[in-house]
Structure formats: C-alpha cells, structure tokens
Amino acid sequence: MHQDPRATATAILPLVGGPANVVSAAHCVTRLRLGLADRSRVREAALRALPGVLGIVEDGTSYQIVLGPGVVGRVAEEFDTLLAPAGGAAELAARGAELRAANRRRNATPLKTGLRRVADVFVPLIPALIGCGILAGVGGLLANLGWLPGFTPALTVLSSAFMALIAVFVGHNTAKEFGGTPVLGGAVAAVVVYPGVAKVSAFGAALAPGQGGVLGALAAALLGTYVEKWCRARLPGTLDVLLTPTLTVLVPGLVTLYVLMYAAGAAATALGTAASWLLATTGAVAGLLLGGLFLPLVMLGLHQALIPLHATLIEQRGHTVLLPLLAMAGAGQVGAAAAVYVRLRHDTSLRTTIRSALPAGLLGIGEPLIYGVSLPLGRPFLTACVGGAAGGAFVGLFAMLGTEVGATAIGPSGWALFPLLAGGSGPAATAAVYAGGLLTGYVAGFAATYWFGRLEPDRPAAPPPP
Known part of the structure; x- marks a missing residue:
C-alpha cells in the first residue's frame, strides 16, 4: 500500500523538531534534505520507524531522510506546504542559506564542498535524463525489431531533444548554484550548442556545435557567474542594469568560443577514449x-x-x-x-x-x-x-x-x-x-x-x- 505523501510529511515534521527547527528543505532523487537549527531535537528512533522512511543520513551539511525515488518529490512538496505558515518561503530560504553556509564552513573540506556543489548542478537534471533514456531504449528496441517504423522517429526526437540542449540547463543550474543569475548562465552556456559556432575557428579549426558538451557549459556558466559578481560589485546601479548582463554574456562567451569549447571538447574526447580503452584492455581490473x-x-x-x-x-x-x-x-x-x-x-x-x-x-x-x-x-x-x-x-x-x-x-x-x-x-x-x-x-x-x-x-x- 502506498503511503500518502501528506501523511508522511505531517508525520516527519514533529519528529525533526517542528517547523521552527527546520531552516531549509530540499530534495534529490531519493532523499529529503533538511537544514536543522538544533539536531538534538530530532527523535531519530521514531523517525526511522515511520512507514516509508528507508534510512537516515547525516553528511555535515544537511539531515537527509531517505524516502526513495518518486516518493521523495511528492513528500517534499507537502513538506514545503506545511512549512509555509512558519514564516514564509523567503524567510525559510534565507535561514536555510545561512545554516548551510555555517555547516559547510564547520564540517566540509574544500574538495568535498566543490564536489557537492557540482553534483547539485546535475542532480535536478536526473528525472529528464531517466525519462529520455527510457524513451531512447524503447525507440532503439523498436528500431531493431523493425516495429512501428513510422513512430520510432518521434521517439527519437523526444529522447534526443533534451540532450541536444542539456548545455543550456547545465548553465542555468550552474549560475543558480554558484550565486549568479540563472538565465545569464543559460545564455552563456547556450553558445556551446548554437549551430552558428560552426562559422568560428579556434586554434586553426572550425568549431562544431556541442563541442565541449556539459563540461564546456559548466565552465562557461561558472566563468559567467564570476564576471557577473565582479561587475555588480563595481558598477553603479544605473550602469549595472545595462552593462552587467552585457559583459556577463560577452566576456565569458568569447572565452567559451576561443578557449573553453576547444579545451572542454578535448577533455571530453579524452574521457570517452580513456573509458573505452580502460574497459577494452583492463576491463576486469577496472570493474x-x-x-x-x-x-x-x-x-x-x-x-x-x-x-x-x-x-x-x-x-x-x-x-x-x-x-x-x-x-x-x-x-x-x-x-x-x-x-x-x-x-x-x-x-x-x-x-x-x-x-x-x-x-x-x-x-x-x-x-x-x-x-x-x-x-x-x-x-x-x-x-x-x-x-x-x-x-x-x-x-x-x-x-x-x-x-x-x-x-x-x-x-x-x-x-x-x-x-x-x-x-x-x-x-x-x-x-x-x-x-x-x-x-x-x-x-x-x-x-x-x-x-x-x-x-x-x-x-x-x-x-x-x-
């Protein structure tokens, strides 16, 4: 029997100390991630005993309740609804950001912090990757069997469209995670997949749309975020409105075209070659x-x-x-x-x-x-x-x-x-x-x-x- 998401969220909230103890709430594929003001107020034994709770994880930056894929999103939505009367989403977000920053300073090494932030760029993309991946698999199976030849092109379009534009989503999430304007991050990263880059040459060779892939998009949006922060800290308000977005697209965009796409493309090619070589020559050891x-x-x-x-x-x-x-x-x-x-x-x-x-x-x-x-x-x-x-x-x-x-x-x-x-x-x-x-x-x-x-x-x- 499926647990009601509202009932699960309602049962969890008092066991983690009530609304006043929850300063942030988010979720990934399987876990409800909570920032708590005082972890000693959590009744962990009762929490673990709740139907639908698969486990508890503490990583120093959040208190994580494992609920499983598919379930966690619905429970998180109900959890946010229950938290809203405790001070509103804006106040919750502000307190959550403050707590996460404090926890990261206390408990996280620079390496672990960097890896988690990069992971946070990609985790929101996983549902689309799963959906498109399943459609690609179904389309490939139908094509191999020769079934529904008039329908398989539609499946190919549906499964491939997201991957064709994934760089834009990566850029958007990168800017959001690192403190920039998400749409500007997406705009800079869009350069990577724009067909017109074929008219631009870098290091003596014409660029190809998509060259550099998600690595190039990540680097481009990260650079764009730093340029945006630099501009906003130095330009007066009247100029900030016009010049900051312009420079945020122009400077990182040119660097992306003439440096990052080539470098990230070479890195991505090397990664693919290395994976193939590794499995073909030392597959058992690598596995x-x-x-x-x-x-x-x-x-x-x-x-x-x-x-x-x-x-x-x-x-x-x-x-x-x-x-x-x-x-x-x-x-x-x-x-x-x-x-x-x-x-x-x-x-x-x-x-x-x-x-x-x-x-x-x-x-x-x-x-x-x-x-x-x-x-x-x-x-x-x-x-x-x-x-x-x-x-x-x-x-x-x-x-x-x-x-x-x-x-x-x-x-x-x-x-x-x-x-x-x-x-x-x-x-x-x-x-x-x-x-x-x-x-x-x-x-x-x-x-x-x-x-x-x-x-x-x-x-x-x-x-x-x-």
Whole structure:
C-alpha cells in the first residue's frame, strides 16, 4: 500500500523538531534534505520507524531522510506546504542559506564542498535524463525489431531533444548554484550548442556545435557567474542594469568560443577514449576497482560528483559504460544483507530492518542497507564491497571480450537499470551480462559476509549449572 505523501510529511515534521527547527528543505532523487537549527531535537528512533522512511543520513551539511525515488518529490512538496505558515518561503530560504553556509564552513573540506556543489548542478537534471533514456531504449528496441517504423522517429526526437540542449540547463543550474543569475548562465552556456559556432575557428579549426558538451557549459556558466559578481560589485546601479548582463554574456562567451569549447571538447574526447580503452584492455581490473570502491563514495555522499562524467559519456556515445560497473556495488550490498539475515536468525530487529530495506536495495537504493545494516556492523560493509568488486570484475571482463554494457541514463540502478541498458552486442547479450554481474555480486557479497563478516550466530542459552 502506498503511503500518502501528506501523511508522511505531517508525520516527519514533529519528529525533526517542528517547523521552527527546520531552516531549509530540499530534495534529490531519493532523499529529503533538511537544514536543522538544533539536531538534538530530532527523535531519530521514531523517525526511522515511520512507514516509508528507508534510512537516515547525516553528511555535515544537511539531515537527509531517505524516502526513495518518486516518493521523495511528492513528500517534499507537502513538506514545503506545511512549512509555509512558519514564516514564509523567503524567510525559510534565507535561514536555510545561512545554516548551510555555517555547516559547510564547520564540517566540509574544500574538495568535498566543490564536489557537492557540482553534483547539485546535475542532480535536478536526473528525472529528464531517466525519462529520455527510457524513451531512447524503447525507440532503439523498436528500431531493431523493425516495429512501428513510422513512430520510432518521434521517439527519437523526444529522447534526443533534451540532450541536444542539456548545455543550456547545465548553465542555468550552474549560475543558480554558484550565486549568479540563472538565465545569464543559460545564455552563456547556450553558445556551446548554437549551430552558428560552426562559422568560428579556434586554434586553426572550425568549431562544431556541442563541442565541449556539459563540461564546456559548466565552465562557461561558472566563468559567467564570476564576471557577473565582479561587475555588480563595481558598477553603479544605473550602469549595472545595462552593462552587467552585457559583459556577463560577452566576456565569458568569447572565452567559451576561443578557449573553453576547444579545451572542454578535448577533455571530453579524452574521457570517452580513456573509458573505452580502460574497459577494452583492463576491463576486469577496472570493474573490480569501480565496483569495490563505490559504496564508500555513496556513504560519503560523493557518488553524485560522478554525474558530469556520466552525462559526458551519454552525450558522446549515447550511453555511459561506468554506471553498470558502479551498480554492482549495490548487488554486493544486497548479498551482504542476505547473509546477515541468515546468520543472525534471532535478531528480530535487524531482520525486520533488512526485510524493509531489501526491496529498495534490489532497485539500487543502497542507503537503507548501508546505514541500517552493514555500516553499523562494521565488517559486513567491507564484505559488501567485495561483492561489488566481484560483480564489477564480471561485467568488466565481458567488456574486454567485446560485450560492453552501458546505460542510456543515470539515476536508476539494480533491477531498475534493465530498461536503460544499451550496448553494441544487442539487448539480449547486454542484459545477460548485466544480470550475470548482479548475480555474481549477490553471491560474492553473501559468501564473503557469511564466512568473513564476523557475525556471531545466536545460540540458545546454556542450561544453568546443577
């Protein structure tokens, strides 16, 4: 039975200290991210016990409640409605910005802060990437089968239009995240995809529309934000209205045309070449490392910093070859949780947690199992990484043998990734390799945890001495 979003939001609010304790509220694909004035006011045990709450994550900048994809957006909307009487959206946003800035100064390293801010540029784009990716997969399947030939061009248009203009959205979000005017960020980044750039030459060669892709758009909008801030700090109000937007488009736009598009294009090409070479020559080793190290990135909340790499590969090749390898980490986590469930037969509380979190884990949402099961137990977190490494090595090995597995979009994982799979060997072979990787991850994660997870099975109490 589906939980009512309004009921979920209403139940969460008092458990996090009420409206007065919430100074910011936002959400990503799976988590409701709250800025709290006083975290000691949170009743975490009751919060974890709420139906629909899959886990709790604290990363130093926000208090994150894992609700799952699809659900979190509706709950966040209701949560915002409940917060509105507590002072209005403007006041909430101002207090939230102040809290986030303070938390970041106290707890975040410059590297982690930078990675999270870049991730925040791309996270809002994930729903569109998923939708367009599924349409691309359906269109490709219909084309391969020769079905509905008059309809597949329409699917191609629908799935490709967003990717053709993704640079504009990246520019808009970059300016918004880094304190500029979003529409100016979009205007500067639009240079990257404008067909007229073919008439401009840089470094002795004509530019191509889209050259540099999302990396070029990110760099262009970031430069535009700094130019805009510089102008606004120095120009009087009468000139600011006219000159700031003009200089914000002109200066970064010229730098984008004559420097950034060429440089970002070279970087994007190098990334695609490196990914292909890596899988073709060292696929098993690369898969082992990527699958084995991804859970620690998820634990730290840094996995979203890989989104620009995925987006670049999708833009170049139509799919990212990294995501299926990284998805094997979730399979290792599921196998480890299953082993804990089997070994600790009499730990009713833990087994209940596993039963509630396992369906989400099978669909690639790993946080509930990480924070509710493997990480608190210690060693099972490491053995889950072993399972992920084994699954990644399996998929990487087949990439070396010529069966490359890619994903046409980012966001889903686990079983939910099947509709988004793509590869040069056909849908059946691609799905078979991915399924084999998941099975390998499950089995390896289970075996490593069962035998080496330092889990002490419950034993009946010894009879009292005579």
